[in-house]
Amino acid sequence: MEKQSIEQLQKICTQLRRDVLRMVHAVQSGHPGAPLGCAEFFVALYFDQLRHNPDFKMNGKGEDLFFLSNGHLSAGWYSVLSRSGYFPVAELKTFRKLNSRLQGHPATHEHLPGIRVASGSLGQGLSVAIGVAQAKKIDKDDHLVYVLMGDGELQEGQVWEAAMYAAHHKVDNLIATVDYNGQQIDGPTDKIMDLMNLKAKWEAFGWEVNEIKEGNDMKSVIAGLEKAKSLAGKGKPVLNLLYTEMGFGVDFMVGTHKWHGSPPNDEQLAKALGQLEETLGDY
Template identity: 70%
Template structure:
């Protein structure tokens, strides 16, 4: 312990006198707050550790939503593996947080109602104290139901607002990165129900026309939205054929709740960067993944668990070495 120090100026933990060994786990460092994962070697981000992080994020989600009796657990639980893989393995980012983000990859959350998983991911990767998750949706919190920029919360660059706007913002950021000749990638996440918005398809057309090949969009393809199955509310048809017809490189992650597949899918998408087409991952997930009574049901799109349901959810998820906030 005495060999680990916190550098307040650089805002990171560093090992002072001993070399890091393979046996020195990511779990040990995650007990410290704040934590800035850019200080950690990539060798820490093993598949086993990513899976443990995803489990902890799920615990954070159900506790956050229960704590304020409000929020959207279903989609948040379904996208946990994706956010864990992106922030802890794939994306080049700096939790010290500069809004300009020069030389960094960027992520934009378009389906902002799944803010619980976004906030938990940001906190666990060091953007702000994990303890702040307890303030979710409460009076004077920085953790609003939909992320906003008014609170200046580190890690949040746009207010999600009405669904359908995030892809346009991501394209603008990707265009800027390209003009600045940065070797970086812009990522975005969208709900499948969100694809019923017309602005999405205007943006899809724009990105293909301008060959935004530094953009990787991901669609959370869980087949559910607040009013029921997307197939009944407004069928999306053959999404792969649609994106291909617009000129996108279109990939499918068959199980977006399998960490190995998610990491492989994101890494595969990166191989198409710079090849003349925007890239989209159609990621099949289960709403409410990890909690059996929530899985696959639109009923848990925006309902908070009661005390008994929280206890059941936490028992199913199991404790991790990372610890609850």
């Protein structure tokens, strides 16, 4: 894929945000907040970083792979997958509807290209990504495996089982990212279950931690992901702490947990879309 300019990538982000809002609005269900906050990450990954092939192969041999552990960000993932050629953009209109491949949370059951494992029940994606990374090591395939987790998701114990394992087994072809937006469905993470010092925690578990402080700035996200790549292959798994704002891009949705799992109504949708330029054509 030929490299796109920062401006072009930013344009894809506004379209992704429009897609997400229109998708959750259409079925009056879903999770808009976090995918709005992760738009830059999704777009940077799929349009700039991944060495991938939209002609989908389940085993992903010879490709970089991405796993979405926090499956409730499905609307954002579906948008970026379709916009990068995995399936027709028009299919976004089937999101969360009966007989759709675009299930509420990602699933392989309906054979949607780009999805390799179901996610939604939290805490499982890091383990799966480690397994794929180890399969690549056995096959001497030097591509990378990426996984995104929510910060609230880190409250699941399995994540720390996986964290311990990846460092012990030196799974250094793995780049995990935590969407560090400080919000979860019941409120701010520090009120619900304080994550304390995440950087120190992951370092104590034996990971290389890479902070990406401006997670909603395309240039800084790309620079951060480049840095992460440079840290891979050195004996330690790599963790990006990606500082984002939930609901970023829409002034009345940003920085609160209130839009974690609630769709906008007609009026709110119109207001939100007014702040987001249609750059690639709505589905």
